[in-house]
Amino acid sequence: ASDVDAAAAADDGDDRGGGEAAGGHAPPYGMPCMLKVLEFFCKLTNPGDSPSDAAGEARRMLALALVNVVLETGGRQLSACPALVAVIQHELSKNLLQNSRTTNLPILSLALRVVFNMFNSVREHMKVQLEVFFNSIHLAESPVYEVREMALESLLEFCREPQLMVDIYTNYDCDVQCTNLFEDMCKSLSKNTFPTTGSLNALNLLSLEGLLAIVASLSSACHRDKRDDGDAFTGGGGGGGGG
DSSP, rough: OOOHHHHHHHHHHHHEEEOOOOGGGOOOSHHHHHHHHHHHHHTOGGGGSSSSSHHHHHHHHHHHHHHHHHHHHGGGGGGGGHHHHHIIIIIIEEEHHHHHTTOOOHHHHHHHHHHHHHHHHHHOOHHHHHHHHHHISSSSSOOHHHHHHHHHHHHHHHHHHTTTHHHHIIIITTTTTTTHHHHHHHHHHHHSSSSSSOOHHHHHHHHHHHHHHHHHHHHHHHHHHHHHHHHHHHHHHHHHHHH
């Protein structure tokens, strides 16, 4: 009977504690756990903390892939946690910049994917970091053809984002403390559009696709503004007629 009473008392305690673990402690999961996991993954992406052999590169690739999973799974909800944003702004961004200087294409591909997912998840907190990434990675003239091609493919993903080009012009080119990122991007793509030899290569085609995506984005924004103005005018006219 005493065992039954003890079990019942334990069940009552769990119900009153709202799911807390025994002893009144918080459950071993939640935001603090996620913060520790993200910090651990970010530490593994640091090239300085891993050997330069195949095992070290494999560990970095795994860590970058796991960071991608975190960003894709968390999405826009990550912005609600300042501690997670701080890790992404500082440690992760620093390690990504170091990883982007490699000629190891699988690592570079994963690093560029992390940068894109960072933009999708916490873009409002990454103004300075995104400017550095664009200037240091996407618009940089690497002597390695494959690296330039991969950087252009990543830049093309950004160009295809519907509102991004307008936001870049507004937040960077119109800010006297920032570089003219939109202008530099258009100049770089225009320069790479023309072939240096007799025939077009992948870099030329990717640059042309990027320019077309930028024009399409600006055109869409203009048409959207016209529709909004038309709706506002129609609404105002209707209100006046009713008066």
